[in-house]
Amino acid sequence: MGEEELEQEQEQVVNPWEVSAKDGGKIDYDKLIDKFGCQRLDQSLIDRVHRLTGSPPHVFLRRGVFFAHRDFNEILDAYEGGKKFYLYTGRGPSSQSLHLGHLIPFMFTKYLQEAFKVPLVIQLTDDEKCMWKNLSVEESKRLARENARDIIACGFDITRTFIFQDFEYVGGSFYNNMVKVEKCVTYNKVVGIFGFSGEDHIGKVSFPAVQAVPSFPSSFPHLFSGKDDLRCLIPCAIDQGETGKMSASDPNSAIYVTDSAKEIKNKINKHAFSGGQDSLEKHRKYGANLEVDIPIKYLNFFLEDDDELEHIKKEYAAGRVLTGEVKKRLAEVLTELVERHRLARSAVTDEMVDAFMAVRPLPNMFD
Amino acid sequence: MGEEELEQEQEQVVNPWEVSAKDGGKIDYDKLIDKFGCQRLDQSLIDRVHRLTGSPPHVFLRRGVFFAHRDFNEILDAYEGGKKFYLYTGRGPSSQSLHLGHLIPFMFTKYLQEAFKVPLVIQLTDDEKCMWKNLSVEESKRLARENARDIIACGFDITRTFIFQDFEYVGGSFYNNMVKVEKCVTYNKVVGIFGFSGEDHIGKVSFPAVQAVPSFPSSFPHLFSGKDDLRCLIPCAIDQGETGKMSASDPNSAIYVTDSAKEIKNKINKHAFSGGQDSLEKHRKYGANLEVDIPIKYLNFFLEDDDELEHIKKEYAAGRVLTGEVKKRLAEVLTELVERHRLARSAVTDEMVDAFMAVRPLPNMFD
Numbered sequence: 010m011g012e013e014e015l016e017q018e019q020e021q022v023v024n025p026w027e028v029s030a031k032d033g034g035k036i037d038y039d040k041l042i043d044k045f046g047c048q049r050l051d052q053s054l055i056d057r058v059h060r061l062t063g064s065p066p067h068v069f070l071r072r073g074v075f076f077a078h079r080d081f082n083e084i085l086d087a088y089e090g091g092k093k094f095y096l097y098t099g100r101g102p103s104s105q106s107l108h109l110g111h112l113i114p115f116m117f118t119k120y121l122q123e124a125f126k127v128p129l130v131i132q133l134t135d136d137e138k139c140m141w142k143n144l145s146v147e148e149s150k151r152l153a154r155e156n157a158r159d160i161i162a163c164g165f166d167i168t169r170t171f172i173f174q175d176f177e178y179v180g181g182s183f184y185n186n187m188v189k190v191e192k193c194v195t196y197n198k199v200v201g202i203f204g205f206s207g208e209d210h211i212g213k214v215s216f217p218a219v220q221a222v223p224s225f226p227s228s229f230p231h232l233f234s235g236k237d238d239l240r241c242l243i244p245c246a247i248d249q250g251e252t253g254k255m256s257a258s259d260p261n262s263a264i265y266v267t268d269s270a271k272e273i274k275n276k277i278n279k280h281a282f283s284g285g286q287d288s289l290e291k292h293r294k295y296g297a298n299l300e301v302d303i304p305i306k307y308l309n310f311f312l313e314d315d316d317e318l319e320h321i322k323k324e325y326a327a328g329r330v331l332t333g334e335v336k337k338r339l340a341e342v343l344t345e346l347v348e349r350h351r352l353a354r355s356a357v358t359d360e361m362v363d364a365f366m367a368v369r370p371l372p373n374m375f376d
Numbered sequence: 377m378g379e380e381e382l383e384q385e386q387e388q389v390v391n392p393w394e395v396s397a398k399d400g401g402k403i404d405y406d407k408l409i410d411k412f413g414c415q416r417l418d419q420s421l422i423d424r425v426h427r428l429t430g431s432p433p434h435v436f437l438r439r440g441v442f443f444a445h446r447d448f449n450e451i452l453d454a455y456e457g458g459k460k461f462y463l464y465t466g467r468g469p470s471s472q473s474l475h476l477g478h479l480i481p482f483m484f485t486k487y488l489q490e491a492f493k494v495p496l497v498i499q500l501t502d503d504e505k506c507m508w509k510n511l512s513v514e515e516s517k518r519l520a521r522e523n524a525r526d527i528i529a530c531g532f533d534i535t536r537t538f539i540f541q542d543f544e545y546v547g548g549s550f551y552n553n554m555v556k557v558e559k560c561v562t563y564n565k566v567v568g569i570f571g572f573s574g575e576d577h578i579g580k581v582s583f584p585a586v587q588a589v590p591s592f593p594s595s596f597p598h599l600f601s602g603k604d605d606l607r608c609l610i611p612c613a614i615d616q617g618e619t620g621k622m623s624a625s626d627p628n629s630a631i632y633v634t635d636s637a638k639e640i641k642n643k644i645n646k647h648a649f650s651g652g653q654d655s656l657e658k659h660r661k662y663g664a665n666l667e668v669d670i671p672i673k674y675l676n677f678f679l680e681d682d683d684e685l686e687h688i689k690k691e692y693a694a695g696r697v698l699t700g701e702v703k704k705r706l707a708e709v710l711t712e713l714v715e716r717h718r719l720a721r722s723a724v725t726d727e728m729v730d731a732f733m734a735v736r737p738l739p740n741m742f743d
Contacts (some may be wrong), residue, residue, distance in 0.1 A: 136555045144558075145554045176555075180547020185513045188503045188543075191579030192510075196563070199578055211566055212558030214580035 023247055026202065038076060039245065047077040054078070057085055062124035068313050069117045069354060075183070075244065084242050088125065089345060093375050094240040096121055097223045099132035100160070101173075102152035103142050107159045108263035112350070113310065115163045118244045122169060127242075128232065128374035131160060132223050133174040140212045145296060150176050157362050162353035165365075170376045172365045175219060183228045190218040231370050255280035266351065271345045273327070273333055277304065277336050277343070285325075285332035296328035297335075304332070304339045312342050390614055391570065405443060408614065414444040416471065419446070424452055429491035435680050436484045442611065451609050455492065460742050461607040462600070463488055464590045467527070469519035469541075470509050474526045475630035476710070478618060479717070480677065482530045487609045489536060494609075495599065495741035498527060499590050500541040507579045517543050526633060526730050529720035532732075536741045538599060539732045542586060550595045557585040598737050604624035622647035622670055637711045644671065644703050644710070652692075652699035661696035664702075671699070671706045691735050 021030045023041060030036045042049060050073075055066050069075050084094050098118045100111065112148050122129050133156060135149035144152070153174040160172065179187070199205060199217055224241045226233035233239055255262035255276055262280035264273055284302030286292035299322055312318050321338065324330040390408060397403045409416060421431050429691075436442050450463050465485045467478065489496050500523060502516035506742045510521070518543035527539065546554070566572060566584055575668030591608040593600035600606055622629035622643055629647035631640055653659035666672050666689055679685050688705065691697040 109492075139555055140559055146556065175551055177548070179551045181544070184503075184546045184551075185543055188506055188579055189513065189583070192507055192577050194578050195575050196572070196578055196581055197574040199576070205563070207564040207567070208562050209559050210559050211563055211582040211585065212555055214563055215558070215578040218578065 021089060028247060028250060030054070036247075042077045045077075045140040048081075050076055050078045050081070054081065054085075054350075055139045058124070061085060061088060064120075064124040065123075067117060067120040068315075069113070069120075069310075071315070072309055074113070074310060075117060081242070084240055087240060092240075093125070093127050094242050095127055095226065095374075096129040097132070097241050097243050098129070098245065099134060099223070101134045101137045101141075102149065103144075104363070105152060105155055106265050106267045107156065108116055108254075108265045109311070109346070110246075110254070110263070111264065112159075112163065114244055114246045115160055115165075119163050119165055121242070121244060122166060126169075126376065127170070128169045129165065130223055130229060130232070131165075131170065131172040132220070133157060133172065134220065136175040136179070136219065137216060139176075140210070140216065146176060150174060154362055157366065158354055158357045161357045161361060161365055162350055164353065167361075167365055169371060170365060171229065171369075171371065173368075174366070177366075178368070179219070182230045183222060186222045186225050186228045187218045188220050191215055194218065216230050230369050230374055232374070257281065264347070266347055266354070268347060270348075271342070273343050273347065274340045277340050279338070281307070281336060283332040283336075286328075289331070293328045293330060297325045297332065299326055302332075302335075304335045307339050308335070308342065311346055312338075394618060395614060403614075406537055409444045413443075414446050415448075417443055417445050417448070419596045421448065421452075425491070428452060428455060429535075431487075431491040433681075434484060434487040434491075436480070436487075436677075437442045438682070439676055441480070442484060442676060448609070449572050452606050454607060459607075460492070460494050461609050462494055462593065462741075463496040463609050464499070464610050465496070465612065466501060466587070466590070467523055468501045468504045468508075469516065469523040470511075472519065472522055473634045474523065475621075475632045476678070476713070477613075477621070477630065479526075479530065479633065481611055481613050482527055486530050486532055486640050488609070488611060489533060489657075493743070495538070495738055496532065497590055497596060497599070498532075498539040499587070500524060500539065501578075501587065503542040503546070503586065504583060506543075506582065507577070513543060517541060521729055522734065525721055525724045526717070528724045528728060528732055529717055531720065534728075534732055536738060537732060538596065538738065540735075541733070544733075545735070546586070548571065549597045550589055553589045553595045554585045557588050558582055561585065596670045598735055599741070623649065631710060631714070633714055633721070635714060637707070637715075640710050640714065641707045644707050648674070648703060648706070650699040650703075653695075656698070659698065660695045664699065669699075669702075671702045674706050675702070675709065678713055679705075 012028075021036055021040070022028070023036065028036065041047075049071070057068050058070065073236040077175065081224075088094065096118055098114055118129065121127075124245055133153040135146075135153040138144055138152065139149040150249075153176070157172050157174075163209050193215065196214060199214060203213075203217070205214055224230045224243060226241065227237050254260065255264070259280060260278055264272035264276055268276070281303040284300065284305065285296050286297070297305075302325075305322060305325065308318055308321065321330060321335060325335055388403055388407070389395070391402065395403065417437070425437065426433050438455035451617070455461065463485055464682065465481055467482075485496060500520040502513075502520040505511055506513055506516040508619075520543070524539050524541075558673075562586065563581060566581060570580075570584070572581055589595045591610060593606040593608065594604050599710050621627065626647060629643055631643055635643070648670040649668065651667065651672065653662055653664070664672075669692075672689060672692065675685055675688065679688075688697060688702060692699075692702055
């Protein structure tokens with residue numbers, strides 16, 4: 010590792026378990042893109058998605074929430090030539106209920122599935138959480154099914170979606186591919202990427218193969234038999250853990266999909282750091298600093314109306330709108346989102362979970 | 377590691393891939409027993425097996441081929457109290473055909489199954505050979521089925537025997553247990569036991585869990601559901617690799633179950649190191665040194681008649697029997713064994729392999 014790299018390492022940390030900027034500041038996404046060998050997801054690519062799918066780009070694309078990619082252009086080239094692909098995302102089921110940050114990759118994935126009309130596999134890594142969080146096998150399995158309810162509630166199309174939990178699904182072609190991947194990855198390599206120590210257990214060391222394997226279509230013979238060259242697109246977040254919280258330092262500040270309207274309002278009022286000024290006079294005079302304002306960050310994610318968002322930002326920055334008003338509007342937006350999710354979740358029966366997780370062909374997945 | 381241990385390490389090496397004594401000498405089994413925390417399998421234990429099963433002890437027990445154990449007494453205590461156990465053994469299918477050394481653990485296991493009337497699981501680690509020998513998944517699977525034929529030809533009872541290959545069977549409860557075992561084993565631990573380096577791939581690092589798991593009855597719900605406290609006895613060899621060869625340094629000197637009578641005779645004559653003297657005169661005068669004589673070692677394994685063996689050893693040691701005569705008798709014994717095996721193997725149909733490997737209950741396995 011060169012000195013420059015070392016310095017960069019110390020500045021910000023982004024790995025599967027930690028996202029932290031230097032001195033508690035902001036993540037430098039440009040540096041991150043360079044370091045991970047990605048490309049920027051720029052306007053021309055967003056326009057191309059719009060043109061190819063005929064669907065308006067998702068708010069997460071328009072506002073740069075999903076900001077980088079690897080080889081997305083190649084997927085689109087193939088798609089333009091009539092070759093479809095499949096989507097793969099997942100979740101480690103470590104808790105009973107999800108917070109808003111957890112929902113973001115699923116909301117975006119649902120948009121991609123609808124826009125491109127492609128199949129989707131969702132991996133629930135109950136084995137990972139059993140190992141990392143020291144949960145029992147049974148408890149990890151139970152949480153996976155609970156989380157499947159929340160995922161289904163996001164509105165995925167059952168004719169194109171296969172949800173699986175590792176403890177039930179690993180085996181056969183999937184296990185064959187795990188071994189093939191393991192053969193290609195040395196211990197030194199995973200230590201370089203994940204930073205394991207000699208006192209970490211061997212389950213952690215080999216786990217990367219379990220998460221790599223769903224990106225190969227031959228891992229799902231019931232879905233993709235004979236389609237070994239099918240490409241896979243993986244929507245993923247680097248910092249959904251942070252996104253879900255009103256205050257980075259307080260895990261209780263996260264808004265959960267189970268929170269009541271009152272809880273949401275209280276969390277926003279108590280924890281959401283404001284970019285507004287200390288006094289009404291100063292606020293009217295200088296306006297709010299939107300760069301550090303958490304309510305604005307949340308509205309950027311969850312308020313779909315571009316015009317309204319622009320209006321709020323403009324008025325707030327100019328000091329004509331107060332923090333209290335922005336927080337009130339945010340509480341409305343999040344309460345509506347959470348209520349809608351709760352309603353959808355309550356409609357998800359055990360039979361629906363079974364149906365989404367059934368090992369079955371999806372004959373209409375590309376229609 | 378203390379100095380004494382270090383010294384011992386340098387003296388002899390016994391691990392899953394290498395068995396070598398200091399300066400090409402003999403393995404010190406007493407040291408090995410100490411190092412691995414085993415107990416000697418002494419005459420009183422052999423007598424107890426005889427008494428409990430009513431079957432005469434196998435030649436491998438009588439002649440100390442299987443010479444050590446861990447907690448075999450506890451298995452026998454339980455058995456005496458009416459509690460049965462199950463047997464677990466296995467093979468890494470790295471070659472099309474087996475040599476005589478490979479057969480030894482299976483011959484002994486068959487005796488144990490018959491004597492104790494207990495079920496047996498046989499693991500074919502095609503995944504291991506795919507990783508270690510860099511075979512393709514398909515070729516490893518094919519070899520596993522070929523080896524299953526040889527194993528079935530040893531005469532196992534299909535009503536008590538379940539043979540499985542990892543690439544087909546890993547999953548479900550078996551995989552759940554793999555994760556549980558992995559959680560208990562650190563990287564440092566496996567490096568201490570197996571000597572991996574950082575450039576070894578992560579499949580090797582986590583593989584010990586795959587081989588540990590069959591010793592837990594819950595890994596086989598179709599066999600042992602509700603019998604989570606069933607004990608497991610694992611017959612295994614420390615040096616079957618060596619045992620199979622006439623000359624430790626020449627892998628071609630192994631006698632394969634596919635060899636013809638002529639090949640067997642030639643291999644014995646050409647490779648089997650003799651403890652006899654250089655000249656007839658000296659041999660008649662000093663006799664043979666049985667300690668280093670390979671034909672005698674082989675007769676000790678495979679000539680079942682105790683009286684005949686004792687007679688040959690006595691006469692040979694006294695110089696009244698010549699090396700050529702001993703080798704001739706050995707060729708007869710091995711040819712008969714190999715012919716019998718070949719006949720049995722040719723009777724093993726694809727359907728029989730399927731039947732032994734079917735994931736099924738064994739309702740009469742303890743009868």
